[in-house]
Amino acid sequence: MATRLLPKAMAKKFVRVLRPQHPTHQYLKKVFQHIRALLAVEPSRQPKRLPELLTDTELIALYETIWQARPLTPLVMLKLLLFTGIRNAELVRLRLTDVDLQTCQMRIAQGKGRKDRYVLFPTSFRGELAQYMERQQAQGARYLFRVNLDL
Numbered sequence: 001m002a003t004r005l006l007p008k009a010m011a012k013k014f015v016r017v018l019r020p021q022h023p024t025h026q027y028l029k030k031v032f033q034h035i036r037a038l039l040a041v042e043p044s045r046q047p048k049r050l051p052e053l054l055t056d057t058e059l060i061a062l063y064e065t066i067w068q069a070r071p072l073t074p075l076v077m078l079k080l081l082l083f084t085g086i087r088n089a090e091l092v093r094l095r096l097t098d099v100d101l102q103t104c105q106m107r108i109a110q111g112k113g114r115k116d117r118y119v120l121f122p123t124s125f126r127g128e129l130a131q132y133m134e135r136q137q138a139q140g141a142r143y144l145f146r147v148n149l150d151l
Helices: 007-021 025-039 056-069 072-084 088-092 123-138
Strands: 105-108 117-120
Touching: 007 025, 056 072, 072 088, 072 123
Parallel strands: none
Antiparallel strands: 105 117
16 A cells, blocks of 8 residues: 655646636536545544533532522623523523513624524523623613623
């Protein structure tokens, strides 16, 4: 079996052959698609694993720990995550103006797939969220949750 050329050396050989063609990205994509087919090379796929979830006991213990410590910000964050199912990245980008307490909904701007959407939260959570938002507004915050850089 012959030894393989280093990828960079092989790339230089391809460049010598392809440069006179003045290839575009799409052209190169098609060329390499045909090369893969002719060589019968299939991409190796990593098996997808399901995320490990907390057990009911662990989730209850986590929630009780946060509830007993009474830090308001993590408690509101946790409730919003549980009530709405929004992603962590979406949660930290929420602005105070994105929350509509009258209709109990939040505007998620540029979420996954760069799409905007609205999510609902329970009316039973409206009062607690309103108090938290008032506290944030009094501190001059624009976002619902500020990042503490002093950690």
